[in-house]
Amino acid sequence: MLRIVVLVSGGGTNLQAIIDSVAAGGITNTEIVGVISNNKTVKSLERAKNAGIPAVSVSPKDFENRDIFNDALLDAVNEFAPDLVVLAGFLVAIPPKMVAQYGNRIINIHPSLIPSFCGVGYYGLKVHERVLERGAKVTGATVHFVNEGMDEGPIISQKAVYVEEGDTPEILQRRVMEQAEWILLPKAIDDIANDRITVIDNKVVKNN
Ligand code: GRF
Numbered sequence: 001m002l003r004i005v006v007l008v009s010g011g012g013t014n015l016q017a018i019i020d021s022v023a024a025g026g027i028t029n030t031e032i033v034g035v036i037s038n039n040k041t042v043k044s045l046e047r048a049k050n051a052g053i054p055a056v057s058v059s060p061k062d063f064e065n066r067d068i069f070n071d072a073l074l075d076a077v078n079e080f081a082p083d084l085v086v087l088a089g090f091l092v093a094i095p096p097k098m099v100a101q102y103g104n105r106i107i108n109i110h111p112s113l114i115p116s117f118c119g120v121g122y123y124g125l126k127v128h129e130r131v132l133e134r135g136a137k138v139t140g141a142t143v144h145f146v147n148e149g150m151d152e153g154p155i156i157s158q159k160a161v162y163v164e165e166g167d168t169p170e171i172l173q174r175r176v177m178e179q180a181e182w183i184l185l186p187k188a189i190d191d192i193a194n195d196r197i198t199v200i201d202n203k204v205v206k207n208n
Contacts, residue, residue, distance in 0.1 A: 001029055001030065001031050002029055002030045002031070002083050002084055002189070002192065002193035003031055003033045003080070003081065003082045003083045003084070004018075004030060004031070004032055004033065004082055004083070004084045004085070004086050004189060005032075005033055005034040005035070005036060005077055005080040005082040005084075005085055005086070006018060006032060006034075006035050006036075006048075006086045006088050007035075007036050007037075007038075007077075007085065007086065007087050007088065007090040007092075008035060008036070008037045008042065008044035008045075008088050008089055008090055009037060009038050009039055009042065009044075009089055009090050009091040009092065010039070010042055010043070010044065010089050010091070010124070011042070011043050011044065011089065012042065012043050012044025012045075012046075012047045012048075012088070012089065013089070013177055013181075013182065014088035014089050014109055014177075014181055014182065014185050015035065015044050015047055015048065015088045015089075016047050017181070017182035017185060017186055018032065018086065018088065018185060018186055018189065019032065019047065019051045019053070021186035021189075021190075026186050026187075026190065027186050027189050027190045027193065028190060028193060028194065029190075029193040029194055030189060030190070030193040032051075032053050033053075033054070033080045033081070033082060034053065034054045034055065034056070034079075034080035034082070035047075035048035035053055035054070035055040035056075036055070036056055036057070036058060036073070036076050036077065036080075037055065037056075037057045037058075038057065038058060038059055038060065038073075038090070038091070038092045039057060039059060040057045040059060044088075044089070045057060054080075056076055058072050058073050058076045060092065070095035070097065070098075071095075071097075073092070073095060073098070074095055074097055074098045074101070077098065078101075082105075083105065084105050084106075084107065084189070084192055084193075085098075085102055085105060085106040085107075085146075086106075086107055086185070086189065087106065087107065087108040087109070087146065088109060088185065089109070089124075090108070091123055091124065093150075094106065094146055096148055099146060099147060099148050104145045104153075104154070104199050106145065106146040107143055107144065107145055107146065107156065107185075107188060107189075107192070108143070108144055108145075108146050108151070108153075109141060109142070109143050109181050109184065109185045110122075110127075110141065110142045110143075110144065110151050111124075111127045111128065111139075111141050111173065111176050111177070111180075111181060112127050112131065112139055112140065112141070112142065113138070113139060113140045113141075113142060113158055113160065114142040114144060114151055114155060114158070115151075116136070116139075117130050117131055117134075117136075117139070118142075118150070118151035119150050119151055120150055122151070124173075125169050125170070125173055127173075128169040128170075128172040128173045128176070129169045131163065131172065132163070132167060132168075132169060132172065136163055137162065137163055138160050138161070138162055138163065139160070139161055139163055139172070139176060140158055140159050140160040140161045140176065140180050141158065141159055141161070141176055141177075141180035141181045141184055142155055142157070142158045142184075143155075143156045143157045143158075143184045143185055143188040144156055145199065145204070154199050154202050154203055154204045155204060156188045156191070156197065156204050157184050157187065157188055158184070159179070159180040159183060159184050160180075161175055161176050161179045161180050195207060
């Protein structure tokens with residue numbers, strides 16, 4: 001049974017997709033053992049509570065400096081003794097110590113087709129604003145392993161989504177969530193839980 005802890009910052013729609021997929025049998029061999037938010041008053045903590053999942057908030061505001069926060073975040077993750085850490089709309093940089101400790105056991109959902117529209121400053125709605133500003137015709141989402149870089153870890157899966165005439169950033173974000181994020185992230189977790197993928201030379205390959 002794969003023990004997963006989900007890190008969130010906001011609405012938690014990706015968390016909800018994971019909760020619903022476990023309940024419906026889309027994700028097998030997996031238990032969501034905890035949810036950690038960097039904000040105290042977010043919908044994602046409510047979603048965890050409604051699903052009976054232990055949830056804590058670890059906010060940078062509550063700590064003297066970033067190093068002390070980083071250690072508190074890592075301690076909170078370790079408390080749940082997870083096999084896999086899932087970043088689901090988590091907007092805080094992952095401490096290097098956590099990347100070192102968990103290696104290829106941290107995954108993230110990013111709302112673009114990496115390596116486009118990613119890296120520093122590309123998160124949440126800003127990603128879709130940049131896509132529309134550039135006039136891109138196709139965007140999408142990517143699930144990847146987290147390494148010491150920003151959105152640079154081995155890519156697990158991607159799904160393309162068409163940009164449509166008249167899209168606003170909000171409309172495009174919603175379409176990318178519905179058509180890509182909420183499908184890719186549960187599938188990636190199920191693949192990991194059932195040992196279907198491996199990382200070789202920094203690339204993700206399917207196990208035969
Ligand atoms: C989404 O755009 C997601 O792609 C990004 O964070 C935003 C909010 O996600 N990672 P959620 O609703 O909190 O899951």
